[in-house]
Amino acid sequence: MFTRPSALFIYAIAFMIFLYGPVMLMPVFSFNDSTFATFPLKGFTTRHYASMLANTSMILSLKNSLVVGVIVSVTATAIGLPAAIALTRYRLPGGGPVLSAMMLPLVIPSIVIAVALLVIILRFLHLDLSLWTVGAGHILLCIPFSMTVLMSRLEGFDKSLEEASRDLGENAWMTFVRVTLPLAAPGVISSLLLCFIISFDEFVVAFFLTGTENTLPVYLFSQLRFPNKLPGTLALGSAILLGSALLVVAAELLRKLGVQSAKPGDL
Amino acid sequence: MATADSIISISGVTKRFGPVTAVDNISFDIQRGEFFSLLGSSGCGKTTLLRMLAGFEQPSEGEISIDREAMAGVPANHRPTNMVFQSYAIFPHLNVRENIGYGLRNTDLSREEAGKRVIDALELVKLSGYGERAAHQLSGGQRQRVALARALVCRPKVLLLDEPLGALDKNLREEMQIELRALQKTVGITFVFVTHDQEEALTLSDRIAVMSKGRVLQIDAPEALYDNPNCREVAEFIGTMNVFSGRTMESAKGAATIDARALGKLQAQGTSRKGDYVFLAVRPEKLKLMTKKPSAAMNAIGGVVSAISYRGDRHHFLVKAEGHDRPISVSQQNDSETSATPAKVGSKVWVAWPHSAGRLLSN
Numbered sequence: 001m002f003t004r005p006s007a008l009f010i011y012a013i014a015f016m017i018f019l020y021g022p023v024m025l026m027p028v029f030s031f032n033d034s035t036f037a038t039f040p041l042k043g044f045t046t047r048h049y050a051s052m053l054a055n056t057s058m059i060l061s062l063k064n065s066l067v068v069g070v071i072v073s074v075t076a077t078a079i080g081l082p083a084a085i086a087l088t089r090y091r092l093p094g095g096g097p098v099l100s101a102m103m104l105p106l107v108i109p110s111i112v113i114a115v116a117l118l119v120i121i122l123r124f125l126h127l128d129l130s131l132w133t134v135g136a137g138h139i140l141l142c143i144p145f146s147m148t149v150l151m152s153r154l155e156g157f158d159k160s161l162e163e164a165s166r167d168l169g170e171n172a173w174m175t176f177v178r179v180t181l182p183l184a185a186p187g188v189i190s191s192l193l194l195c196f197i198i199s200f201d202e203f204v205v206a207f208f209l210t211g212t213e214n215t216l217p218v219y220l221f222s223q224l225r226f227p228n229k230l231p232g233t234l235a236l237g238s239a240i241l242l243g244s245a246l247l248v249v250a251a252e253l254l255r256k257l258g259v260q261s262a263k264p265g266d267l
Numbered sequence: 268m269a270t271a272d273s274i275i276s277i278s279g280v281t282k283r284f285g286p287v288t289a290v291d292n293i294s295f296d297i298q299r300g301e302f303f304s305l306l307g308s309s310g311c312g313k314t315t316l317l318r319m320l321a322g323f324e325q326p327s328e329g330e331i332s333i334d335r336e337a338m339a340g341v342p343a344n345h346r347p348t349n350m351v352f353q354s355y356a357i358f359p360h361l362n363v364r365e366n367i368g369y370g371l372r373n374t375d376l377s378r379e380e381a382g383k384r385v386i387d388a389l390e391l392v393k394l395s396g397y398g399e400r401a402a403h404q405l406s407g408g409q410r411q412r413v414a415l416a417r418a419l420v421c422r423p424k425v426l427l428l429d430e431p432l433g434a435l436d437k438n439l440r441e442e443m444q445i446e447l448r449a450l451q452k453t454v455g456i457t458f459v460f461v462t463h464d465q466e467e468a469l470t471l472s473d474r475i476a477v478m479s480k481g482r483v484l485q486i487d488a489p490e491a492l493y494d495n496p497n498c499r500e501v502a503e504f505i506g507t508m509n510v511f512s513g514r515t516m517e518s519a520k521g522a523a524t525i526d527a528r529a530l531g532k533l534q535a536q537g538t539s540r541k542g543d544y545v546f547l548a549v550r551p552e553k554l555k556l557m558t559k560k561p562s563a564a565m566n567a568i569g570g571v572v573s574a575i576s577y578r579g580d581r582h583h584f585l586v587k588a589e590g591h592d593r594p595i596s597v598s599q600q601n602d603s604e605t606s607a608t609p610a611k612v613g614s615k616v617w618v619a620w621p622h623s624a625g626r627l628l629s630n
Contacts, residue, residue: 157359158354158356160352160353160354160356161356161358161359163321163323163343163350163352163356164350164352164356164358164417165358165369166322166323166342166343166344167321167322167323167343167344167348167349167350167418168344168349168369168370168417168418168421169344169345169370169372169373169374169421170344170369170370170372170373171342171344178369179358182360183359183360
């Protein structure tokens, strides 16, 4: 009776260690009083955090990533929402191929997209590489994710709710504002979070398309050549880990609150 | 076509979805203040017709006018109609009060007036004090009432109801039928009610349009539909009907004799040309079971009782007759004090009815 569940339990623990162990090593080494990320640990220090804060180019790249992430998530969601509504609400001629086309970046390797975009931007558009071009590339990557999240939410609710709104005297725009948007809100929030994380995390496209300013992943990669910079990046990584954990907890709390009041529109 | 007091006029309306014709050249009028039902099985086009009245679909051909205004190109939000949806479509992110007040935002009512109207509407549907309830806290019956109140609060000229009682259990349904009918009398608004439930249509309506395959078969008051169906399909759709087929032998003075082959000669009301293939329709409750063959003053068919079911107030018999595929349905009221069964399964009986009880149908 007991052997099977306990075997499963051990498996679950092993799985969690495998999944999170490497990530958890990061905060451990970030407090280790040594330049090298190796055992045995030498002692507790917060100096890596101090050096991280003092490293202005690292902080600048973090800021760049945050700004690009916010702009990308808002833009991709703003583009994805009308498309998702059109594809779920109306029977469009050629709707199927359009949907497939929009989902394509999901399956194309990002290195291919990055090279293609680089050629287009430099050869055809004659633009300078900058954070703007990175953002544009990220929007392209994010739209299919945004669409997937939004469409699954929009398909989940009764079409007659929108008809009821029209029937009760509201025009198409006010129906969107008063009914569709509040009901799609959890999907919109998910889309914003997902797109932000994708952009924040993205390396290949950012590496190809960035100009003089770096996003954080590109910056971190460039720093790996200097061993003495490693603890600082570990400290930054730990701080980001903490930040995203807090974000996930907050999102989950909000969602629970939303469920309790049964008002998805309040989210 | 439009009479002085018609509020809805439908003329030559056809609706096609690709190769499918959902509504096929329908024309009729609905009177002001009427409780009008569109009755038919699923796929007969009744909901499509209702949605064209609401403005969710545009007719492929023909015209609809409401209160003498042509509705072509008028979107749903500018029509003097409101709808109660089959799913009720209660806005899940709003409470009861906000749901009911939804349509009052675009009127020139002040906040106070709108608030008062919502309170009146809650009272009308017997939900006073439920204003702050969240949508998910409501039972099926309450949702239905909220949907009604939300539509009525806008004071439409026509209220459209799309099978609003379909999701309720039987007892609640019967209760709501009575309330709905009383409500319609109180508010005096024209109701257009879509249903596939013939009993419901008979109970509620002033007039019923029976629809099949996108066409209207018959429009009449419930009693007239039940007693004088104009075709076999209506006869069999409304209640239970025994239908015998045969050829007209002679027809005069509104009565006809038909040759129903193995079943013998039968007489019925109606006229038909000699030699025409016709149907004789007669209701189960008009039939009597007899142990002996009655006189020639009545139609009679001999047969064997194949099943009996007891329905409390009545007994229902199925009688198998030679040369007739379907068993004949006979319903007998249990009005004697003993409620004794007059026949047993397997016993030989005569099914008899007066000539005047049968109706002659040509198709």
